[in-house]
Amino acid sequence: MNLRWTFGQKIAAGFAAVVALTVICSLVGVRALHTVVTDKDRVIMENAGRLVTAAKFQAAVEWKVSSVRGYFLTGSDTHLQRLKEADAEAARLLQVLKSLDSSGSDTAALLGKIEQALGDYTAVSGQLIAVRRNNANLEEIARSFEENVMPRRHALDQLVDEFVAHEEKQLELAKAAATASADEATRMLVIIVTIIVVVAAAIALFLSRRLGRDIGAAIQHIRSSSAELQAAANQQVTSSREQATSMSEISTTVSELLATSRQIEESSQRVAHISEETAGAARAGDRTVRSAHESITGIKQHVDHVVTYMLDLGKKSQQIGSVVDIINELAEQTNILSINASIEAAGAGEGGRRFAVVADEIRKLAERVGGSTREISALIEEIRAAVNTTVMATEGGSKAVDAGARQFGEVTAAFENIVKLVATSTEAAREIELSTKQQTTAVEQVNIAIVNAAQATKESEASSAQTLQTAAQLATLSGDLATLV
Numbered sequence: 001m002n003l004r005w006t007f008g009q010k011i012a013a014g015f016a017a018v019v020a021l022t023v024i025c026s027l028v029g030v031r032a033l034h035t036v037v038t039d040k041d042r043v044i045m046e047n048a049g050r051l052v053t054a055a056k057f058q059a060a061v062e063w064k065v066s067s068v069r070g071y072f073l074t075g076s077d078t079h080l081q082r083l084k085e086a087d088a089e090a091a092r093l094l095q096v097l098k099s100l101d102s103s104g105s106d107t108a109a110l111l112g113k114i115e116q117a118l119g120d121y122t123a124v125s126g127q128l129i130a131v132r133r134n135n136a137n138l139e140e141i142a143r144s145f146e147e148n149v150m151p152r153r154h155a156l157d158q159l160v161d162e163f164v165a166h167e168e169k170q171l172e173l174a175k176a177a178a179t180a181s182a183d184e185a186t187r188m189l190v191i192i193v194t195i196i197v198v199v200a201a202a203i204a205l206f207l208s209r210r211l212g213r214d215i216g217a218a219i220q221h222i223r224s225s226s227a228e229l230q231a232a233a234n235q236q237v238t239s240s241r242e243q244a245t246s247m248s249e250i251s252t253t254v255s256e257l258l259a260t261s262r263q264i265e266e267s268s269q270r271v272a273h274i275s276e277e278t279a280g281a282a283r284a285g286d287r288t289v290r291s292a293h294e295s296i297t298g299i300k301q302h303v304d305h306v307v308t309y310m311l312d313l314g315k316k317s318q319q320i321g322s323v324v325d326i327i328n329e330l331a332e333q334t335n336i337l338s339i340n341a342s343i344e345a346a347g348a349g350e351g352g353r354r355f356a357v358v359a360d361e362i363r364k365l366a367e368r369v370g371g372s373t374r375e376i377s378a379l380i381e382e383i384r385a386a387v388n389t390t391v392m393a394t395e396g397g398s399k400a401v402d403a404g405a406r407q408f409g410e411v412t413a414a415f416e417n418i419v420k421l422v423a424t425s426t427e428a429a430r431e432i433e434l435s436t437k438q439q440t441t442a443v444e445q446v447n448i449a450i451v452n453a454a455q456a457t458k459e460s461e462a463s464s465a466q467t468l469q470t471a472a473q474l475a476t477l478s479g480d481l482a483t484l485v
Contacts (some may be wrong), residue, residue, distance in 0.1 A: 012209045021196040029189050050100045051167040057093040058160045060086055061118070067151055068125045069353060071142060072132055078130070090118060098161075107170075110163050115154040124148045219478050228472040233468035240461035247454040251447070253344060258440065258447055260337055265436040267330050274323045276426055282317055290412070306394055314387040317380050324376045327425070330432070331369040338363035356443045365435050372428045378423050386414055 064086035071079035098111055132141055288309060338359045345356035436481060 010207055010211060014203045018196075018200045021199055025189070025192050025196050028192050034184055038164050043108060044293055048171060051164070051171050052099060053093055053096050053100060054160070054164045057090060057097060058164060060090040060093055061156060061160055064090055068129070068149070071129060072145060074137075083129075094118070107166065110159065110166060113158045113210075114156070114163060117152065117159050117296060121149070121152040121156050124152050140294065212311060214454065222474065222478040226471050226478060230468060230471035230475060231466055233471050236460075236464040236467070240457055240464050244454065244457045244461055247450060247457050250344070251347065251450045251454055255447065258331075262440055264334060264337070265433065274319075278316070278320055278323070278425070307392070309414055310387050310390045310394065314384065317383045320383075321377065321380045324373045324380060326426075327428075328331060328370060328373040328377075331366045331373060332355050334366035334432075334436075335363055335370070338366060355442060355446055362435055362439055365431060369428050369432055372424060376421055376425055379417060383414065383418060386410075417468070 064083060067079045067083035067086050068077070071083065094111070094115055098108075127143055128141060164443070341359035342356050342363070345353065345359060348355070
């Protein structure tokens, strides 16, 4: 049987083979039954028919003998009429026996003897009937009957009895032959049925073993596949859980980083606003210095105003120092955050490269801001020194006008440097603000990506759990199928 057949085709082929053998058995049984019925019909129609006809012929002979005897005793014509009918019936039955004869020459010879004996008996009894009609002496008729008719009657009876015995023997032989034929047909049918049963059992055993082996191999394959799938699902579930935990930690870190970035953004905005105010104050101071340069001749009259302006300038320089300290502190925090962001980005793998680039740029910008704040601090210290000097000079009043005139150019140059440095600080604050906004946007995008990744990880964990459940069900199903096989 082709191994590429399906289980259904194999079972159908086995069933078809059993059906074919059953049909063959049925045909043989019908043939045997037909043979037995034919033999029995032949026995009934031929042998039994001849035996029945022989019995009727014997009865007709007895009828004829009794009619002859009755006529001899009574002389009535009724017996003659019965004798005539008995002769006709005997002749007809004799012809029927001849026509039914198919057993051979012995039966034909015996029928010939019976016909001759019947003729002799008819002839002798006819002569004696003719004598009886002439009213002869009954004693002579009786003696003649005993001497001539009775021997022929006995001879006829013997022949008829012999024929009946012969037909009975033929009937027994035919019955024995029919019985033997029926027994032969029964034995053949039993042999065929036995062969069919053996073949059907062999087919069933072959199919059961083949199907059991094929199904067993398939079950083993399913079992191994389900075990591998279950192991892979367990590993996938564990990895998904670990990944979900890592993504949760990363999401928390990024949320904290996002909050810090927003704080830095707000601080940079305040620094930019203060830098703009400082720049405005520096420009106002520059205009004041220029106005003082133009009105140097009236400096003595406005010395009090100059002192006031110098005191205000000292306060503002102190404010600028505080702002610069804040900027320096923000630059240091930004540098630390950028370093931490670089570390987190390195741990994030492929997805954190862009974030690492942004963190590196923020670190560089923080270093630049730190350098600028150091320069601003140095300049503020110079401004403080210049303000102190100016205050001390104004206290001298008119005595220090000449010295103040000589230092006026230095003050103007210092204010110009202040304006430039404040402009640089403002630009740096704006760059910090822009970079912080970009950093905040990038962190928000990273946060969204991490949230999406966490959601995908949770879905992957759920899918892995479903796969694990499916693998367990498949293993259970393979075990049940193995139990059935």
